[in-house]
Amino acid sequence: MSSKVRFSSLLRGSAIGLVAAFALASCSGPAGSDGAKTAAAKQVAAVAEPASSGAEPRLRLITRDQYLNTLAYVFGADVRPDVEFAPVERVDGLLRLGTSRAGVNDTQLELYQKTAQFVAAQVIEPTRRNFVITCKPANEKAADAACASQVLNRVGRLMFRRPLEKDKLAELVSHANSSADKLGDFYAGLAVAIEEVLMSPKAMLIAETAEPDPKNPGHMRLDGYSLASRLSYFLWDAAPDEALLKAAETGEIQTEKGRAKIVDMMIASPRLKDGLRAFFDDMYDFEKMTTLAKDALVYPAFTGLTAEDAREQTLRTVVDHLITKKGDYRDLYTTRTTFLSPPLAALYQLPTTKGWIEYQFPDSSPRAGVLTHISFLASHSHPGRSSPTLRGKALRELLLCQPVPRPPANVDFSALENPKSEHKTQRDRVNFHLENPVCAGCHRITDPIGLAMENFDGSGRYRTSERGATIDASGNLDGKQYTNVVGLAAALHDHPSLTSCLVKRVYAYGTGSQTTNDDAEMLKFLNARFEQAGYRVPDLLRTVALSKSFSEFKEAAPAAGEAKTASAVPATH
């Protein structure tokens, strides 16, 4: 029998009973919050979104960063295991959507257990235990049910993102007690139970549950804890904290004022940086940076450190521009302000100093915006040469949400890869594509864009010539002409699909659902609000987080006493 476990199978186990029970438990009614700010209330009132089918509950596999961010909140930032989780499939431009199509096999379970064991051992270390273990056992060499219960109740609540059932808590305490007695050590026994919590399906799988919407008959809504989780993973890339769980427990999160207050608090929090970094890391397809390598003979200055810092450079630029400076999203593609580290500066061949510095390229520089970052240029190139096609394709797909068809299986690369080719520049070589009608269809939509980035080699270093020939970086983006990459950046800045693509990605990322034609009106509404807000991304996040479609969906209510539970989407591969 295959050891691969489908999500649906997991749910048929204990998880389904648990989430159903919590769905019912959360219907205790909202506790009114009169502390919400007037401004926030006005903004909530201003939201007038169209009717939509909404986003159904999902079951998702937790990502590595979500897990680590949660551990940092629960146990402290220094408890950070060096671990990589299994990759998931990219769906409609986002790994986040792939987390609801993933499976869990025995290798992953071993990894989860190893990680949990490491963390539990860290937590009970004498230097750390006072942070998490807030009670003292009567005898450190024996079980102490009261103290174990106190600790496990808190840890379980934060890791499961909802209160523990009494039976589950009793089971965990029992395991802690029996282990403590066998090992003659209260803390060692407690570590066994903490490990159990950390690798539980309730921790590793994010299962959203829904309930009938009392204010909107015929509609369903996420229950309070599921809404808290959805908001938290959307904005912070971590499990909900105590404040969110409290709001879910009291029902405050289900009120307009209460939800607005919570969302505003989350957006004002420094943790928003984690959430924004996670989103752009996903949207920019930076996962590939972890394994990006270049031919050391062709690009000796490009090292593993360069790739790591190139990713960090762009993410720092994103956070600085969008959160710190509250900048226009479109300007992210034209800004000359960025960040430099020593390994990056060596590739740029610019002076710097220790650590990271904020850096301003001069107006005469060919660097302007994310397109000219090493992260984009190097990750969309070949190991030993640049690629106008890959760069153009990436711009279309990642930034404009315009899928480019795959090349035919019988494509002939010989003219491109011939080292003795008479064609000196990439422009000469890719023109071959345009002479071949089989290739031209797709290459016309990628190459003219990518050629504008030819002043940067495959490692992202600036150049003015290739094999002795001056590089021509002119081209056009959907009819807008330019002479170099700075012109391309300006054209991209003004391209209508740039902002609508972001809206689409943000909405899908937040709800965990691939957008469909049914979402057209909703996306139109979000685009309008984004434009009204001057393309400020925190405002877009707020609009999405407060929208009805973020937490409600239209579906026949289940029979009385029956809760709607997330269902797994069958893996298609």
Next chain:
Amino acid sequence: MKHIILSTQVSAFAVAASLALTAGSASAQQAAAQPAAKEGALGVQNRSIGYVMVFENRSIYQAKDAKTQCPVALNDGPPEQFKKLYPENGERTVEGTRLAWEGELWNPTKKELDVPYYEVQGKVGRGMNLDGKVGPNDYVDPDTGEKGIDNQIYRTVGCTFNYRDGQTSTLTPQWRRAAYNIFVIELTDVDSLQNDDDVTVTTYRGNDRLITDATGNEYLPGGSQTLDTRWGKRYITAFKGKIKDGVLTTEAKDLIMPAASVYAPRDGAPDILYRDMRFQLNLTDTQANGYMGGYADVWTWYYHSHKTRDSRHQAYGGTAGPTLYRALMKNADAFPDANGQNTAISTALDVKFVHVFVQHPGAQVAGMVNHGTQSAEAAATEARTRE
């Protein structure tokens, strides 16, 4: 009481240092942003250019056949010499064997030792003509035919395994790679790297890690080095020089090379003092390769040699301190003391530098936005800050 006074001094020193750092930080933040540098411009900028040392090795000429240089043998190491000096016959005491050896190692005497020590034979050797003369002990360069090469260290250690086949170059460069003993030169008043009658070469200790290429074995031009002008003052020396046909030559001056050893934390840093050191480097926008030549102070050179290599290195490298010291003193050829004993010995280093952007403390990086620096650690801490 003495302890209390010391504590007070330390405390006051710490406060002063803290204030100095604070003042420096504020100053840096208030500095007007300088225009960004042009990307990829590694040559002379603002009439200056910096280089950082990435390779050094003693200039030891090795003939194809070692027997022409060392016809008898290579030198014995400590185990072999120990056996010969203190043979296992008769009554042996700790004082008369082990302690005697340690005494000769760290406080060598003039007593003759009844063990052989082999020096290089022949007239061929590499290095620089330091005194401008052609003397009876000088060498002839095997490549250029230049006469008058002064390199008595080559004579002294050329038949010792530790100094052959680049063995001696293995440790210090490794430390330099790890932001340790970084040696930077900055050329100022430069009009051209081809010909310039008057340039200044200033040496510094750098503070930053060297940047390696994708193989990890080569160093890249285009890195940056922040100069240590506070704790590394002793390494700062300015040389007047000139450039002719792309070759830099400088006047001779005493120079302390940063060569601190991780093996000698309690004894202080055994830097090497070179008397009348000078540079002869072929310059390009990205590299500076050639010689540094001068007279190594015998004691610091000897002490450094034994403090930066532990007994196992000396054992398998055939380097026995007592005989080495005697040979160094015998061949020393400059800076006599009051008794006429020369205290320094001619030597040359094969050196390679790569271009580096030099950052003077307090000066803002060109193009840096005025918020100052933020370390990766600080950023990570900030990223994990929780409400």
